[in-house]
Amino acid sequence: MTIRVVVADDQELVRGGFAMILGAQPDIEVVAEAGDGAEAVEAVRRHAPDVVLLDIRMPRMDGIEAARTVCAETACKAIMLTTFDQDDYVYEALHAGASGFLLKDVRRADLVHAVRVVVAGDSLLAPSVARRLVADCTRRGASAAGVDARLGVLTARERETLVLLGRGLSNAEIAAALVVSEHTVKSHVSNVLSKLGLRDRIQAVICAYETGLIAPGVPDGTPSREGV
Structure with missing residues (x-):
């Protein structure tokens, strides 16, 4: 399967560099480049790519608004491109539907890996961005009065799965923690998301x-090993 990608960045050299790296891969095709968010949205609508790389700061329409539109209208996955001094945008972009963040100084192997990861249905964050995300969640809305009532729709095992997802564990790691198969974990994850x-x-x-x-900063406990 060929992964179709749109690259959007208002800096031509950055955009062209990412497109060149990705286009050199046998399983990736860069179907379009865009210089701003509005062009990116139009390119996604026209070419129906699997992934769009979006710089956060672009003229006319920024990357966050472009991600919000793309994720609402299509099945295309959005990866945000950022620099260390732009971490304030993390929370808003992820709520817009972005599947992850990459720093602009990402190594070429990690860039290629990131595209493949999100197409496979996973998500990614650079470690520094992940730390900022946790801080933002704490500041902007984590419940101080106990667990939110919306989690009442989950079974006990699905809650345990969500805890482990929150800790950043992969399906294989969750399966080991819960002593179940990866197939069972995939089912739990799907149920949690749905x-x-x-x-x-x-x-x-x-x-x-x-x-x-x-x-x-507070231990979340060890999942029980009862039931599936």
């Missing part, structure tokens, strides 16, 4: 902190 109306694993991380299921 019941809570979440787009992907990153939104599950946000939800785990916002609802008070996990409190930064």
